[in-house]
Amino acid sequence: MFLGGLDIGTTGCKLSVYDDKGNFLYNSYKEYEVSRISGEHEIDATNIFNAVCDVLSDSAQKYKLSAMGVTTFGETFTVLDEKDNVLLPSMLYTDPRGSEECAELCSNLGEDKLTYISGVKPHQMYSLPKIMWIKKNRPEVFSKIKRILLMEDYIVYMLTGNSYIDYSLAARTMALDIRKKCWSDEILDAAGIDKKLLSEPVPAFNVAGEIKPDIAEKLGISSSIKIINGAHDQVAAAVGSGVFEAGQAIDGTGTVECVTPVFDSIPETKTLYDEGYSVVPYIFDGTYVCYALSFTGGATLKWFRDNFAPQKSYAELDSSVKPEPTEILILPHFAGAANPYMDNDSKAAMIGLSLEHTDADIYKALMEGVTYEIMTNIEHLESFGITPKKLFATGGGASSDVWLQIKADILNRPVTALLAKEAGACGTCMMTGVAIGIYKDLYEAKEVFVKEKKTFTPNPENSTIYKKYYNTYKNIYNAVRPIVAEIK
Numbered sequence: 001m002f003l004g005g006l007d008i009g010t011t012g013c014k015l016s017v018y019d020d021k022g023n024f025l026y027n028s029y030k031e032y033e034v035s036r037i038s039g040e041h042e043i044d045a046t047n048i049f050n051a052v053c054d055v056l057s058d059s060a061q062k063y064k065l066s067a068m069g070v071t072t073f074g075e076t077f078t079v080l081d082e083k084d085n086v087l088l089p090s091m092l093y094t095d096p097r098g099s100e101e102c103a104e105l106c107s108n109l110g111e112d113k114l115t116y117i118s119g120v121k122p123h124q125m126y127s128l129p130k131i132m133w134i135k136k137n138r139p140e141v142f143s144k145i146k147r148i149l150l151m152e153d154y155i156v157y158m159l160t161g162n163s164y165i166d167y168s169l170a171a172r173t174m175a176l177d178i179r180k181k182c183w184s185d186e187i188l189d190a191a192g193i194d195k196k197l198l199s200e201p202v203p204a205f206n207v208a209g210e211i212k213p214d215i216a217e218k219l220g221i222s223s224s225i226k227i228i229n230g231a232h233d234q235v236a237a238a239v240g241s242g243v244f245e246a247g248q249a250i251d252g253t254g255t256v257e258c259v260t261p262v263f264d265s266i267p268e269t270k271t272l273y274d275e276g277y278s279v280v281p282y283i284f285d286g287t288y289v290c291y292a293l294s295f296t297g298g299a300t301l302k303w304f305r306d307n308f309a310p311q312k313s314y315a316e317l318d319s320s321v322k323p324e325p326t327e328i329l330i331l332p333h334f335a336g337a338a339n340p341y342m343d344n345d346s347k348a349a350m351i352g353l354s355l356e357h358t359d360a361d362i363y364k365a366l367m368e369g370v371t372y373e374i375m376t377n378i379e380h381l382e383s384f385g386i387t388p389k390k391l392f393a394t395g396g397g398a399s400s401d402v403w404l405q406i407k408a409d410i411l412n413r414p415v416t417a418l419l420a421k422e423a424g425a426c427g428t429c430m431m432t433g434v435a436i437g438i439y440k441d442l443y444e445a446k447e448v449f450v451k452e453k454k455t456f457t458p459n460p461e462n463s464t465i466y467k468k469y470y471n472t473y474k475n476i477y478n479a480v481r482p483i484v485a486e487i488k
Contacts, residue, residue, distance in 0.1 A: 001438060004059060004068035004225075005428035007233065008048060008151050010034060010076075010092065015055040016425035017063050020438050022448035024420070026062060028055040035089070039096055042089035045078035048151065049158050053219055060221035069205070069432035071230035071424050072151035074172035077127045079134065080147040084158070087141050091130045098129030101136065101191075105129065109190040112270065117187060119171060119178040119266070119279035119288075126174035132191050145197060152229065153199040160209035160227050163199035167281040168232040168289075170201045178281055178288075179266070204231045204239075204283050205435035228435045230428040232280065234260050234291055239283060239442065240427025241392040241418055242450035246287070249388035251407070251415065252423070253397025256338075257297025257370055259377060260289050261388040272384045275340035283431075283442065290386065292377035293338035298396050300332050300366045308359055318402040320360040325409075325465045328352045328361060330369030331476045340380045341477060349480045367403045368466075371410045372473045378411065391415045394423035401454070408456040410466045419451040426450075 001020040006013065012031040018024055030051035035042045059065065075093040078086055091097060102124045106114060114122050124130070127150065135142045149157055150173070153165040170176040170183075175191070175198075177184040183195050206229040216223035230236050234252070238260050241250045249261035264287050266279055277290045296303075301314065309317060329351045337346035350365070378388060390413060397403055398417045408415045420426040430445040439445040 001066045002063040003429040003432045003438075004056070004065045005230070005422075005425035005432065006052065006055070006068055006070045006155070007236070007422065007424045007428065008052070008070070008072040008155065009233070010043065010073055013048065013051050013055060014422070014425065015059045015068070016422050016429065017059050017065070018426070018429045018449070020433065020448075022451070024426075026059060027422070028058040030054045034092065041092040041095040043076065043092060045086050045090050045151070045154060049155065052155055053215075057219040057221060060219070060225065064222065065225050067226040067228055067432045067436045069228040069230040069428035069435070070152050070155050071233050071236035071428045072155070072169065074150070074169060074232050075125055075127050077131070077148055077150045077173075078154050079141070079145045080149065081144045082146045084147075087144060088134065088138065093125040095130070096124065098124035098133045101132035102129035105132065105187075105191055109187065114174070114187065115270070115273045117177050117184050118174045120174055121273040121276065121278075122174065126172060128174040128187070128191055128193070131193055135192065147199075148197045149199060156208045156227055156229060157199070159211050159215060161212055162209045164202045164206055164208050164229050165199040166204045166206065166229045166231050167201055168204065168235040171278070171280045172232060176201060178279055181281055202229055204229060204235070205431040207435050226436055228432045230431055231283070233424050234258060235280065235282065235289060236425075236427040236431070237394055237423040238262065238289060238427065239430055240420060240423035240425070240449070241394055242446045243392055244284065244442065244446070247387060247389045249391050250423070251374065251391040251393050253297045253393065253395040253403075255297065255299045255302075257294040257374060257397075259292040259374055259388070259391070261292070261381060261386050262287055262289055263386045264288075265385075267384040267386065269384055275380060276342040277339055277381070277384075290381070292374075292381060294332065294370060294373045294377075295335040295338045296332050297370055300334060300370055301363070303334060304363055304366055309363075314400065317360070317363050318400055321364040321402055322360070325462055325469060326357075326361050326365045326368060327469075328357065328365035328368075329372075329469060329473050329476060330365050331473075331480065332366065332369040332373055337477070339377050343481075345484070346477070346481060347484045349476060351476065364402075364406070367406050368410065371407050372470055374407070375411055375470055376474065389413060393417045394420070401456070404456045405459070408458045409462040410470065412458050412463045412467070414455050414457050416455040417453040419453045420449070
């Protein structure tokens with residue numbers, strides 16, 4: 001049997017095909033445009049659906065898919081009329097609209113209560129303030145809305161006619177009660193939004209239905225393909241890494257760096273949310289994850305290569321670094337600071353450069369700087385009782401043995417690289433296989449799909465040196481931030 005894992009991102013979607021033995025077989029990818037003009041950051045949901053149709057048709061004509069699961073990026077939603085036409089471009093999470101509405105919602109209900117119910121600190125990035133913005137600023141459009149759908153439930157609805165959204169993605173709206181796992185009447189009433197416009201929250205690996213016959217005929221594929229609700233992309237990646245239990249975490253290194261730890265109780269501390277961490281329902285009842293972000297993970301290395309070593313591959317750059325730690329400290333805030341600072345105006349800084357240093361030293365120092373930032377987050381999470389003892393590495397950064405050893409040394413814990421290059425798609429296929437009964441549960445699916453490549457353990461000598469440098473690194477942000485404010 002063949003399973004499809006559809007992973008929808010902000011710039012493109014890909015459909016990965018696996019067989020029921022956990023073997024990767026095929027990948028189909030389609031890009032689409034994002035518009036960022038005059039402060040409005042938007043994407044056309046129709047283009048996303050058309051791209052999904054392209055990759056589904058391409059893959060399903062090559063392999064007879066039994067089912068396809070859907071995982072997507074968060075927050076962004078589309079609004080449909082009674083004929084399922086898209087009424088407006090979709091606002092991305094970076095779009096500034098919704099700030100006034102978020103403040104209004106906090107005033108109506110109270111920021112602390114909003115945070116307690118939804119598991120997130122109120123912010124305009126989430127879906128609900130932007131829905132409120134449409135109601136206030138586009139009343140003629142809002143009056144025509146029959147459905148409000150995030151990208152997962154939009155694709156599921158368009159393919160099956162049934163509107164379901166999994167708990168982890170629903171949590172990115174700021175309207176889900178993360179304890180009861182249902183829409184919060186209290187929040188939606190304060191926002192003035194009718195719950196009937198939203199999809200039904202369901203667990204991951206919910207069987208939404210089969211593809212509508214007219215869609216299947218148009219695409220030239222079987223209408224018997226079952227469509228499965230996957231999860232928010234970070235949760236899907238955690239599943240695809242086999243990260244199921246408290247004390248484990250995934251370290252995903254793409255453009256951004258995201259550490260996603262699993263824990264088994266909701267921290268009852270306001271500081272967690274003040275530092276930008278959110279609490280998201282995980283796959284298993286009673287478990288949760290949160291996202292610890294650095295806005296520039298792999299992006300820092302791409303910046304270096306593109307500007308200072310355009311003729312070299314990452315493998316060539318890796319081979320040029322020295323085995324010992326550098327004496328250079330880099331604050332990697334090239335695109336502002338995410339957790340725990342949540343400071344969009346922060347800037348990068350390099351400290352400790354001398355005429356003796358080479359481009360290879362700076363390249364390695366960038367890897368170290370991103371990892372110091374991860375360590376900062378891990379320390380903060382540990383103060384809230386969230387203690388990741390082992391990390392599983394995915395994304396482009398997981399292909400660098402040099403960087404993974406740096407991470408093991410600085411974080412002083414084992415880091416395991418996985419064979420699957422697309423952990424989110426792999427995790428979605430695992431959930432899909434469970435949903436249609438191929439595997440009895442995710443633990444059985446893990447035995448089939450999750451394959452470890454190599455585990456990197458800390459080098460005691462390097463870890464000792466890095467601990468000293470890290471203690472100095474922790475002072476950099478507060479030291480340079482006032483200077484950054486003066487040069488803006």
